[in-house]
Amino acid sequence: MIQLSNPTERSLRRVKLLLNMFACCLGSLLLTGCNTSNHDDVSFTVCPDGRSIVFAAADGDLHRLRLDTHEVSDVLTGPGPSTMPTISPDGKDVVYVAPASGRQGTSIFSRPLDGSRPAKQLTNVPSVADSLPTFASDGRIAFLRALKHRERSMGGWTWEDFDIYIMASDGSAPRRVGTQTFSRVNRLCFVDGGKRLILGGYNIGPNSRFSLYAGDASGTGEFERIATPDRPDPKSAAWGSEPSASLDGDKIVAVSDRATAFEYDIVLMKSDGSPIRSLGVTKISHYNQNPVLMPDGQSILFLSGEEGFGSSSKPKFSLWQVNIDGSSPHKIAGTQLFSNP
Numbered sequence: 001m002i003q004l005s006n007p008t009e010r011s012l013r014r015v016k017l018l019l020n021m022f023a024c025c026l027g028s029l030l031l032t033g034c035n036t037s038n039h040d041d042v043s044f045t046v047c048p049d050g051r052s053i054v055f056a057a058a059d060g061d062l063h064r065l066r067l068d069t070h071e072v073s074d075v076l077t078g079p080g081p082s083t084m085p086t087i088s089p090d091g092k093d094v095v096y097v098a099p100a101s102g103r104q105g106t107s108i109f110s111r112p113l114d115g116s117r118p119a120k121q122l123t124n125v126p127s128v129a130d131s132l133p134t135f136a137s138d139g140r141i142a143f144l145r146a147l148k149h150r151e152r153s154m155g156g157w158t159w160e161d162f163d164i165y166i167m168a169s170d171g172s173a174p175r176r177v178g179t180q181t182f183s184r185v186n187r188l189c190f191v192d193g194g195k196r197l198i199l200g201g202y203n204i205g206p207n208s209r210f211s212l213y214a215g216d217a218s219g220t221g222e223f224e225r226i227a228t229p230d231r232p233d234p235k236s237a238a239w240g241s242e243p244s245a246s247l248d249g250d251k252i253v254a255v256s257d258r259a260t261a262f263e264y265d266i267v268l269m270k271s272d273g274s275p276i277r278s279l280g281v282t283k284i285s286h287y288n289q290n291p292v293l294m295p296d297g298q299s300i301l302f303l304s305g306e307e308g309f310g311s312s313s314k315p316k317f318s319l320w321q322v323n324i325d326g327s328s329p330h331k332i333a334g335t336q337l338f339s340n341p
Contacts, residue, residue, distance in 0.1 A: 039316050041083045042303065042338045043290055048091045048247075050295040053319075054113070055338065056083045062096060063341045064113075065319075070333065072341050075113065086133050087113070088169065095122070095133045095141060105129030105159065108143055108171070122171030129159045132187060136194035137249070139169040142177070142217070144185050164188065164197065166217060178215045178223045186210070189245040190217065191252065191271040198252060198271070199223065200241040212240035212254060212273055226273030227254070235261035245271070246293045253291040253300055266291045266302055268324055279326040287315040299323050306335060 044055035052066045060081030064073050075094060076082050084097040093110050100107040103126040111119035122141070123130045129146040136142070143166075146159035162185045167174035177197065184202040191198055197217045202210045215223035227240045236257045241264075243254045250271055257264050259278065263286045268276040279300070281288050287305025294301065300322055305315025316335040322328065 039305075039314065039335075039338060041081065042317050043084055044292070044301070044303070044319070045086050046292050046294060046301060047087050048089060048295060053301065054085045054087060054094055056085055056096070057338045057341050059341070061341075062094065065333065065337065067332065072337070075115075076111070076119075082109075084132055086135055089135055089137050089139060093169075095135070097131045097133065100124060102126065104149055105146065106131055108133050108141070110169075110171075120171070122167065123174065130165075132185065134188045134190065135169075136190040136217075138194055140166055140190075140194065141169060142166045142188045142190065142197055144188065145176075147181070160184070162201075164199065164215075164223075177217060177220070179220060180223055184210070187242045187244065189243050189252065191245050191249040193249055196271070197223075198226075198243045198245070198273075200238075200243050200254065209236065210238035210241040212243055212252075214273065227269060227275070229256075229258040229275075232258040233261045237262065238264065240267075240273075242289055242291065244292050246297050247295050248297070251276070251293065251297070253293055255289055255291060262286065264288045266300060266322070268300075277326065279322055279324075279329075281320070281322060281326075281329060284320065284329055285315075287317075289317070293324075294321075297324070301332070304331075 039058050044053045046053050052064055054064050057063055061077045062075040062082050062085055064075050080099045082096050082098045086095050094113050095110045097106045098109055106129045107124055108122045108130050109119045110122055131144050133141050133143045144162045145165050146162050148161040149159050151157055162182045164177045165174050166177050182201040183204050186200045188199045196214055198214045200210055201213050211225045212227045213223040214226050229239055238256050239258050241255045243252045245252050252269050254267055255264050256267050263282045265282045266279045285304040289303050291300050291302040302320055303317040304320045305317050318331055318335050319333040320331050
């Protein structure tokens with residue numbers, strides 16, 4: 001046995017032991033929870049009855065939140081990350097994006113919301129990445145297909161060059177829509193009874209920034225830019241982004257910093273892109289995204305970002321609701337809903 005020579009040495013040993021214990025507890029805390037997870041892939045969709053949402057959390061799983069009781073339940077867990085959920089018009093199936101075996105990109109999957117049947121892979125083209133599925137009222141699914149996988153100059157890999165596709169709800173008969181390939185697209189939605197598609201897209205070029213584009217969902221014509229502001233802030237990055245349509249397809253909501261650069265407000269528009277109003281949610285946060293019109297058409301759910309924690313400058317998102325006239329904004333759930341459901 002080694003004898004400790006004096007009380008000072010024993011005290012130092014105890015301090016070292018306590019520090020080691022604290023380090024182990026801190027490491028466990030960082031692994032299991034509080035505000036350390038990445039919110040880059042957080043998103044949600046509203047169920048057709050308006051009573052709950054299905055959301056992709058930072059843990060890579062899909063969960064369901066009841067809006068009346070705030071009860072959270074699992075929809076889909078592991079092994080790989082599942083993102084970008086959307087719900088079928090009858091409320092029975094969830095369609096989402098996940099990695100597929102033997103390929104670099106992602107595929108689109110479908111499974112019953114109640115988990116009564118295994119997931120079905122709807123797309124399976126090894127050389128591409130499929131993402132951002134969205135339903136039409138008749139069950140068709142529009143989605144994006146990324147064609148180019150390249151290494152970033154600062155490290156890591158990214159997908160770019162996006163085409164728009166439409167397929168049947170069972171994944172059959174996929175076909176390309178439109179003639180453009182976009183550098184970036186961040187959301188699609190059907191309007192006008194499923195006859196047209198609106199997207200938030202970006203192409204590299206002079207005065208390039210995210211804008212809203214509209215095109216015929218049945219044809220091969222070009223998508224045309226809509227909702228161009230008269231006097232945008234010249235430093236703005238998004239004239240229009242992340243469009244989402246009302247249940248009747250008559251209105252859309254989108255994100256825009258057209259008024260003040262890098263302050264991302266929510267704007268309500270008609271389906272042709274003509275503005276109705278800005279909702280003024282930048283008084284809550286400058287980082288607002290993922291707006292979704294509730295089925296009754298009277299309010300909007302959205303994600304509002306709080307400043308990044310620790311060394312990260314990226315925001316963490318909480319769930320908010322605001323009336324379509326911009327009144328009564330209120331928080332439904334904090335960042336922990338998405339960090340640790």
